[in-house]
Amino acid sequence: MRVLEAKLLNGTAQQYQALDEAIRTAQFVRNKCLRHWMDHQGVNRATLYSLCKDLAREFPFAQKLNSSARQASVERAWFAISNFYRRCKEKAARKGYPKFQKRCRSVEYKISGWKLSQDGMSITFTDSFQAGTFALYCNGEARRDILTLKINRVRVVRRADGYYAQFCLDVERREKVGYTGEAVGLDVGLMHFYTDSHGHKVECPQFLRRAERRLKREQRRLSRKFRRGAKPQSKNYHQQRKRLGKVHLKVQRQRRDWAVKLARCVVLAYGGAERFVQRHRGV
Structure with a gap:
């Protein structure tokens, strides 16, 4: 499907x-x-x-x-x-x-x-x-x-x-993938996104860390608009809630897009993952 x-x-x-x-x-x-x-x-x-x-x-x-x-x-x-x-x-x-x-x-x-x-x-x-x-x-x-x-x-x-x-x-x-006969093992960790059996490491992009400043700002604005005991909340509160949700949604899409592209590079040809990370970071 x-x-x-x-x-x-x-x-x-x-x-x-x-x-x-x-x-x-x-x-x-x-x-x-x-x-x-x-x-x-x-x-x-x-x-x-x-x-x-x-x-x-x-x-x-x-x-x-x-x-x-x-x-x-x-x-x-x-x-x-x-x-x-x-x-x-x-x-x-x-x-x-x-x-x-x-x-x-x-x-x-x-x-x-x-x-x-x-x-x-x-x-x-x-x-x-x-x-x-x-x-x-x-x-x-x-x-x-x-x-x-x-x-x-x-x-x-x-x-x-x-x-x-x-x-x-x-x-x-x-996917039409040609078999090269080369095998590689991947170990997903916390310090690095993964480490392969040849010692190559791929760093985590840390999309959430980059968006922390904006998330904190939008969260503070949402807290100021909240009125305790008010049902329903004001229109400004719900508009700010949607703005905060869009920031979280962007981080989610960045994570998914990066992981899918990286996995596809590894599947197509070993070594393509390293080249993709370099292009993604502008190296």
Whole structure:
């Protein structure tokens, strides 16, 4: 499976609010399934699917969410439960008992609840929340793959800088790598990002350390705007909270991008990792 991501643009405040309601409803369904599993014995996946139908009949806002999205929320709950059973059988030190979600940031649709335009420039969500049509911002290669390959699921993710649509494609990605016959061992540590079997070391980029000054400044501004006992907080507080989230999001993306590129260089050819680190640091 391959996941491609596109940003959702040109939406109104009401449309983004509808996406938030869909995300909260998906969280509600998952937590209800988890509570039912805690309160009853012998609960399996089929029982949770049946509970999903009962929730749709009992709560009007749950009925608004597409049936495939409700089933995906049930699968999320059962995934946490099955992993707990597996770790118990393996007698792991940490069992990982399933927990309720407090701040869910995504809702997942299967084959229904959404419709992609013929040119791949926009996507429309067709459930009863009436989120409507959003423009898709991505590069041409990703747009071509989205149009030509089979889409298994569409996931809407809320981040600090906006909303994104993740397309889960039914394809296996393969890299054409020539086998050189040379083997190398990597040891990931704390002082260095990794050390190979030949003694070469790659230093940690320390993106978080570089962003500490800005993070402290934004955090201080957020603390000044907080009012104890005030519910809800002011608009200035929530705007500053989003600014702080964007700084954390940038650090997260820097870490991921650097690690993925470095790993790909090591896989393609040994020695490419050292050259990539030098180019990244401007040496």
